[in-house]
Amino acid sequence: MGRSLGIELPIFPTSVIGSYPRPRWLRNMIRQWSLGRVDDKALEEAFNDAVKIIVCEQEEAGVDIPSDGEMRRDEMVEYFAARIDGFKFYGPVRVWGNNFFNKPAVASKLGYREPIVLREYQFLRSVSRRSVVKVTITGPYTIADWSFNEYYSSKEELVFELAKIINREILALQEAGALFIQVDEPALTTHPEEMEWAVEAINEVTRGVNIKLGLHVCYSDYELLSKYFEKLAFSQFALEFANRGYRDLHVLSKLGDKEIGLGVIDVHSRVIEDPTSVARAIEKATKYIEPDKIYVNPDCGLKLLPRDIARKKLEVMVLGTNIARKEYITRGISKIELRG
């Protein structure tokens, strides 16, 4: 088990994966800004206000470790690519249905221009009342996999180059006092033949880091991922289970001394879960992993849900977690330590 970071959290700490629906007025403001009707300063103020509200909303729902809802990010790869030298954009491509994203293309040598999410963290830290906040960063493999590569001779070379850049960002966040960073790698298992070197590359982002590092992988092959639990230099794996009806929970037994961020809220369904189903999911998870190694979160980012549903889902998540906590509290187990 990782070293203690000197902070206590309630048993089964609740968190989010990262994104949260933007308030309607913020979406309007962004539209106005894109049309040149408001300036950068006004947009920045709107982003800050939105973060304050969204953090407050998470905290009121009872979430122990909030994020800033990724209010400033349109999309998880595009946001980083736009801030790293060497990328260019040709236009949107479909992800599913009528949903598109600006898929970047690597057109020249990549370079770390300046901190990417450092100011996001600093602002989040200044507005949250919680002792720990979560900062999310898209991982090098997913950035590469969701980009076109026109420059590097191989995808492997590109991923390692990106890993150096992401590592610099994480070190900057650590330096600024961040305690919990989650690296998002939803693409990790999509090319099984690339897993060996992909894991090595992802581990490069952890070089010199001694705060808490989580790895989020969703809608993926967890049997395959579980073979690399030990090798991946992360103390927590935030995985999606509600959407798959809690199939594959048995992989938790392979986590060893690592933690699970248990996905208990289906972010692709507008149906609001029952608190008892959340409690049952946690209980099921305890059959495979010790309770002090379980964090509770939605399956993935909540941004595609209507805001009122996202909030209700978080409330239900916390209510369900509280049901699960009761038994442990009566046994005198009410706290765990934040570990790196």
Added chain:
Amino acid sequence: MEVYLMQHGIYPRPRGLAKAISRYISGKLSREDLEKIYARYIEKFFKYMLNLGYDRFSDGMLRWDDIFNPMISGIEGVEINGLRRFYDNNYFFKQPIIKNKINYREAIASMLLEKSIEIAKKMGITSDRVALSIPGPFTMATNSLLDQNIYSIEEFMRDYVEKVIFLEVEKSLKIGVKNIDLHEPSLVVYEAPLNYIENIYRELSEKFPNSRFWIITYFGYKWEVLQTFTRLASKNGNIFCTVDVTEVSPPPWNRIIDLVSMGDLALAVVNARTTKMENYKDLVYRILEIARRRDSGELYITHNTSLEFLPEVVAMKKLRLLRRIAKSVREKLYSRTPHSKE
């Protein structure tokens, strides 16, 4: 050998159309107005195909969310639930879950195509240049969640062909569409019961001798699969197989020459999953080498998968590149052969 230009599958949904669809979904646009917008973009797509000189093409499939939807919404016994990744892409589709024995009462894909055919006809495009696109049986089966108590994979494929594909082909013939594109990436990605699938395709092509069936394979290359279907194509003249040479390094050019000597085929030489442009000169040289192996027959040149994996601007560029390749190949080929073509 005659060299033809072929487009297939889903063209990138233009931003203006995507916005209109969002407005329709949120109740801000009427169905009637949305239909007008669809018509405008489909016309634009056809105009583009005409200008570039494509010999056969889809209608852009601008109404489709993926190669399964909306067609599967009309299949009884199928529930649509949850998102599933489309092979190894950052692209998801609503997965069909087979809950009961399937039935199909309306040929949804052909009905949608019929609207495009009306537009095409007004533009002077004959319906035999346009293709209907639907998932092939093995791709449908491997991308569905099958309950083994209801269907084995073979039983499901058989039922899907007899109930869904038959109806679609019948309807498409009524509207004058002969080209049926059957998307079959699973054939080269997964292990397939090849003999069984070959029989299904043989029966299909024999039942509908006036249709032309295109087995569109992509995301991989499997020699035994391509050999099987090219051989079938040589026996039943109304079957074509596409060969994706873009995902193999180095491309198996010598084996393609063997395939071409067996029968007609469509060669996918442009990769619709990368913005990097292919080497024009090299492709012209390779295609010429292949085309010169036979005096008669048809060789189609195309892109591997649907162009929708690319931003629209790059998709257009790739279509122009294919046109340039075809033009150059034809010029060089026909200048040497007696049956030279305009």
